[in-house]
Amino acid sequence: MPRDALTREQIVRTAIELLDEEGLDGLNMRALGRRLDSAATAIYWHIKTKEELVRLAGDLLWDEVELPDLATADWRTAATAMATGMHAMLTRHPWLGQAFGSHLLFGPGKARHDDHSLAVYEHAGFVGAEADRAAATVFIFVLGSALGPAAQVSLTRRLGRGGADAEQRLADTMDRTADIARRFPRLRARLDAAGGTRSGADYAAAPESSFAFGLTAILDGFEARLASG
Structure with a gap:
């Protein structure tokens, strides 16, 4: 072309x-x-440059996160929708979370998202720097929650290029991880919870619904802080 x-x-x-x-x-x-x-x-x-291309590609992805209408949604519903939408976007595009640590990412897409996020927490009742802190807390939590799946995708991709030998090395590593974990009572209990069928990867993985649990806990804390004046 x-x-x-x-x-x-x-x-x-x-x-x-x-x-x-x-x-x-x-x-x-x-x-x-x-x-x-x-x-x-x-x-x-x-x-x-490749740097510019990654920046442009990363910024375009923020358009996938729906920005709720604050005229019709209460702040907590809006905050949950934005955090959930961001988490889903980062899960669909696992390279973006990794790019935060290696590229300068900015542009109108992310700025639009960040501006609306501030509006959500101002709508909740936070003022000035408090709204910034609230928005940043949720952003960091969502980003951190998505890094685990992103790292797994990257590792699986890299090992996949190594063929059968890489698959065997991964299996051996999981066995060694489980053996080490069994030296510690709480980790051993997690491994034994499914009748001894869990691997080292299973015990290390976040339990189901961890993201929803963490987000709810953060927003509960915000509500308590706002209520205390």
């Missing part, structure tokens, strides 16, 4: 597809060019 037939949006959306499948390490202009049936030089005409 010649460079004048490509559009910036087309390049960014195709980059998202590649990132979702291959992760940050799998993104390069040559691989992207193959997907677009275009020379890498044609992509550079629109986007100069």
Whole structure:
């Protein structure tokens, strides 16, 4: 595809597809060019660097998080919807959470999300810096909750490239992890909870509904703080 037939949006959306499948390490202009049936030089005409491409792709994803109407939703419903939407988006695109630690991410998509998040906590009754702290607390919790699944995707992808040997190394590691865990009473209890069938990965995984539990606890704390004046 010649460079004048490509559009910036087309390049960014195709980059998202590649990132979702291959992760940050799998993104390069040559691989992207193959997907677009275009020379890498044609992509550079629109986007100069990989860093810029990751930033543009990451910012576009924030449009997937629905921003509730504060004229019709109470603050807690709105906060829950935004946090849940962000968590779902980060789970769909696990590379984005990892990119926070390696790329400078900014743009109108994230700014729009952050502005609405502040509005939610101002709507709750927080004022000034307190609204910033409330929004930041939830943001950090959601991001941290999504990092585990993202890391698992990345690890599985990397081991998958190693073939059968990598699969055996993973199985051996899980067995060794479980053996070590059995030295400690609470971890041993978790392993034994399913009749001894749990692996090292199972005991280390967050229990089901952990995200909902944590978010509810944070919002309960906000309500108590607001009620105390």
